[in-house]
Amino acid sequence: MSANSASPAETEAGKPSGSGFRLPSIPFWIQIVAGLVLGVLLGWITRSFEIGWLYTTLDQVGHIFVQLLKLAVAPLVFFAILVSITNLRKVNNAARLATRTLLWFMITSLIAVAIGLAIGLVTNPGAGTGLTPKDGAKPESAGSWLDFLTGIIPTDVITPFTELNVLQIVFMAAVAGIAALQLGEKAAPILSFSESILALLQKALWWVIRLAPIGTVGLIGYAIADYGWDLIGKYATFTADVYIGCALVMFGVYPLLLATVAKVSPLQFFKGAWPAIQLAFVSRSSVGTMPVTQQVTERLGVPKEYASFAVPFGATTKMDGCAAIYPALAAIFIAQIFDVQLGIGDYILIAFVSVIGSAATAGLTGATVMLTLTLSTLGLPLEGVGLLLAIDPILDMMRTATNVAGQALVPVIVAAREKILDHDAYNSASASPVVAPEVRDAEPKGVPVTA
Numbered sequence: 267m268s269a270n271s272a273s274p275a276e277t278e279a280g281k282p283s284g285s286g287f288r289l290p291s292i293p294f295w296i297q298i299v300a301g302l303v304l305g306v307l308l309g310w311i312t313r314s315f316e317i318g319w320l321y322t323t324l325d326q327v328g329h330i331f332v333q334l335l336k337l338a339v340a341p342l343v344f345f346a347i348l349v350s351i352t353n354l355r356k357v358n359n360a361a362r363l364a365t366r367t368l369l370w371f372m373i374t375s376l377i378a379v380a381i382g383l384a385i386g387l388v389t390n391p392g393a394g395t396g397l398t399p400k401d402g403a404k405p406e407s408a409g410s411w412l413d414f415l416t417g418i419i420p421t422d423v424i425t426p427f428t429e430l431n432v433l434q435i436v437f438m439a440a441v442a443g444i445a446a447l448q449l450g451e452k453a454a455p456i457l458s459f460s461e462s463i464l465a466l467l468q469k470a471l472w473w474v475i476r477l478a479p480i481g482t483v484g485l486i487g488y489a490i491a492d493y494g495w496d497l498i499g500k501y502a503t504f505t506a507d508v509y510i511g512c513a514l515v516m517f518g519v520y521p522l523l524l525a526t527v528a529k530v531s532p533l534q535f536f537k538g539a540w541p542a543i544q545l546a547f548v549s550r551s552s553v554g555t556m557p558v559t560q561q562v563t564e565r566l567g568v569p570k571e572y573a574s575f576a577v578p579f580g581a582t583t584k585m586d587g588c589a590a591i592y593p594a595l596a597a598i599f600i601a602q603i604f605d606v607q608l609g610i611g612d613y614i615l616i617a618f619v620s621v622i623g624s625a626a627t628a629g630l631t632g633a634t635v636m637l638t639l640t641l642s643t644l645g646l647p648l649e650g651v652g653l654l655l656a657i658d659p660i661l662d663m664m665r666t667a668t669n670v671a672g673q674a675l676v677p678v679i680v681a682a683r684e685k686i687l688d689h690d691a692y693n694s695a696s697a698s699p700v701v702a703p704e705v706r707d708a709e710p711k712g713v714p715v716t717a
Contacts, residue, residue: 336430341463348440351444367580371584389507545558559673567689568677569688588662599653599654600654603650678692
């Protein structure tokens, strides 16, 4: 087995010199599941027996994994957006593809927020929790429409990267990409350089992704050790609402759209997209999962030129979990805790904020910015954010998995509608681990994109 033909989950674990003995490889998804189980076990042991050093170790392991993901976020977003925009020049009817991608982003977000509102109105997640307004606390920073609109344009080119303001990075990358398209051949050296940098970043991020099973142990273990089952029980209805809402969107709405709009097999979609969905659940980062999401989207038959635009675009703006279901449920939850009555107009505002303001979530772990944006729009107390911060990591896993599933779904729908989807590739997609970037680039290319 050569280094250029093995996937990350199938590379040689070890091989003594001069012998044919090989340690058996373990599929990556099994490594992830094992990390989940071990994390829960260690978290329970840590909390039950109050083992301080294990608590600290779990915290540090999870923290380092998330920091490694964040380390690549700023440059990865910039070069991914820049390259994806310039790649549209290789696609026929690029403007129509981009418009329809954005339209389907909005349609699915609207459906998701409607489901979130319906579940919240039926279950009353804030009732019977024992929580009071005194349990809340204002966040250190809050989002508002003024901040959202004025914050898009950076004051300089350095600060967005040092402060990880993804929205501003997206803005600069979009401007640079459009300018490169206008320059034509004069921008060729810059585009070549950008593509090389993007490949380098994806390779480095791939190494981080391979650490996901270890990161899983730390993240899950720390969550259980720190929050415990008692806290989760206090938020039981709200937690169940978020998971049920995300599950309804991911396993109800998405399959329905695939079967009726794209006219493809929903089962095949989940088989092909599973590596990205499981990594998103663990990492809680849409941007950190982006290289895997793009690979599984291409594996599902979406042309590379279009996928390289749609997936990075979706990783920073398409957030059905964090920006639709969650803020809808959270607004109802907080309103009930603070005894504020919401009307039809308020629910319409929630839907509007979810569809238009989802870019504020920026594809990073957590959805606090989107939540504060929703609360400030409705006039609800921002202290309510403090009620949900403790339980946020538990919720964020399912939210991010839903985000990423949607980020792969929309390109499939648009490609199918535009008749550029490779149905043979789609129908043969499997749940096998995705391959390292250099291996993928060595594989035979798909059919040219035409519309």
